[in-house]
Amino acid sequence: SLLRKYIQYARANCRPALRGGTFDQEKIASLYVQLRKESSSSGGVPIAVRHIESIMRMSEAHAKMHLRDYVRDDDMDASIRMMLESFISAQKFSVRRSLRRSFAKFMSSGEDRVHLLLHILQDMMRNEAMYQTIR
Secondary structure (H helix, E strand, O other), X not given: OHHHHHHHHHHHHOOOEOOOOOOOHHHHHHHHHHHHHHHXXXXXXXXXHXXXXXXXXXXXXXXXXXXXXXXXXXXXXXXXXXHHHHHHHOOOHHHHHHHHHHOHHHHOOOHHHHHHHHHHHHHHHHHHHHHHHHO
């Protein structure tokens, strides 16, 4: 099937690289510092360097899904959101709410706008198809 071919192509031809200029390194550093501070003060599960390494690997995988040669900011943002959701859900219930509040700026995304744009484009396509059939 087409999906299988897509995955095979991505595995064979895509090797996304982390380049310093293509993503915000300061964002990763501040995330790590803030996570260490919050997890130690709240008594939750501590953060480790391996969490940051997993963000890097997930961002490379996200870039590979999009068949890119390098990791961009949006790849990094997607991997940060995934890691934070996983990390926060592993915490004690009493700690989760404060962590979600503290890391809301890292977890927000432009996905709402993407869904809105998709809806608008689908509506435009429907209108165009209707116009073509009437004409």
